[in-house]
Amino acid sequence: MKAHITKAAPKSTASTVQPDSLGSILFNDPPALIGLTYLACLLMTGVFLGLIPAIIAKRKGYSFFLWWLFGGVAWIVATPCSILVANKRKRCIYCGLESPVARYCYRCVRYW
Numbered sequence: 001m002k003a004h005i006t007k008a009a010p011k012s013t014a015s016t017v018q019p020d021s022l023g024s025i026l027f028n029d030p031p032a033l034i035g036l037t038y039l040a041c042l043l044m045t046g047v048f049l050g051l052i053p054a055i056i057a058k059r060k061g062y063s064f065f066l067w068w069l070f071g072g073v074a075w076i077v078a079t080p081c082s083i084l085v086a087n088k089r090k091r092c093i094y095c096g097l098e099s100p101v102a103r104y105c106y107r108c109v110r111y112w
């Protein structure tokens with residue numbers, strides 16, 4: 001036999017309860033404020049520490065942006081990797097100019 005389920009009528013609550021806005025959450029809930037501050041600090045630290053492997057990798061001819069992302073997410077891994085990774089930049093065998101593109105010289109305008 002199926003039980004007859006009746007839906008309870010919604011209770012009318014007092015209209016003094018205000019919906020939570022972001023401002024009221026932040027100022028009335030210290031843990032949320034601490035959490036957001038912690039996240040912001042973590043993000044700022046990642047942005048700045050990520051610059052270190054990004055600059056090292058850029059000087060070796062790799063993508064700055066990708067290494068910056070990698071450094072921001074995992075700085076402690078990205079920095080040794082950027083130091084150990086091989087230098088992609090090459091010197092022209094004809095004039096000695098360091099080229100951003102491997103095996104092509106912009107001054108001599110030829111491959112080697």
Ligand SMILES: [Zn+2]
Nearest residue numbers: 092095105108
């Ligand atoms: Zn050259």
